[in-house]
Amino acid sequence: MLSTILGFNKHLCGIGGSTDDYFVERMPRVLWSIQYIYKNNLSEIYLPALYVLINLEQVLTEYIFCTDQQYNDGAKELLIETQALIVRIEETDEGKKILEANMQLFLFLNTQRIRTNKALGVDEKTEIPTISEIPNLKTEHKLRILTSLFYLNKEHIH
Numbered sequence: 001m002l003s004t005i006l007g008f009n010k011h012l013c014g015i016g017g018s019t020d021d022y023f024v025e026r027m028p029r030v031l032w033s034i035q036y037i038y039k040n041n042l043s044e045i046y047l048p049a050l051y052v053l054i055n056l057e058q059v060l061t062e063y064i065f066c067t068d069q070q071y072n073d074g075a076k077e078l079l080i081e082t083q084a085l086i087v088r089i090e091e092t093d094e095g096k097k098i099l100e101a102n103m104q105l106f107l108f109l110n111t112q113r114i115r116t117n118k119a120l121g122v123d124e125k126t127e128i129p130t131i132s133e134i135p136n137l138k139t140e141h142k143l144r145i146l147t148s149l150f151y152l153n154k155e156h157i158h
Contacts, residue, residue, distance in 0.1 A: 002059045005066055015068040024071045027056070027078050034085055043094035050098065050105060053086045054112050061115040076120065083116050 001023040007013040034049045036042075060079040064072060086109070089095040099106045117124045 002062060005059070005062045005068075008068060009066055015063075015066075016070060020071070024074050024078075028081075030056070031078070031081055031085060038085065038088055038092075041092075043092065046089055046092070046094050047098050047102075047105075050086065050089060050095070050109070053082055053089075054105070054109050056082050057086070057112045057116055061112065061119040064119040065115075079116060079119060083113075083120075 001020060004013060004015055004020060008015045030052070034053060037045055037049050057079065060075045060082065063075050064079065090099065090109075099109065116122075
């Protein structure tokens with residue numbers, strides 16, 4: 001769906017049709033499964049659950065910011081639900097450990113939190129984390145960290 005939205009923004013394709021309907025209609029099932037993970041304290045899979053949720057947040061905000069409106073109400077409802085579920089996992093001891101140990105995920109979450117607040121019309125100040133050095137990671141992980149830092153700083157200036 002993200003590639004469809006990005007293509008739509010560049011006037012390469014349209015939004016709508018069975019695949020897009022499927023994405024919006026099936027998303028509550030994905031959220032239900034992650035709620036199950038949370039309710040049953042399956043903390044060993046919190047990391048992939050957080051990635052799924054934050055990526056979903058990214059897709060939903062990208063959709064809300066685009067000019068297509070056919071799924072807008074559903075996207076906002078899903079975004080609110082997604083955000084609440086992220087916060088629940090984030091507040092657990094295991095969730096805190098995951099975010100402390102994974103700078104890439106932590107910054108991605110902060111970037112998406114700003115976008116989510118904008119999409120929902122919430123005026124909330126987000127503190128930009130100070131990073132003295134980038135950990136010794138693969139190049140693509142470093143680039144993701146730098147991309148998130150760029151976005152966070154860009155949003156903080158405006």
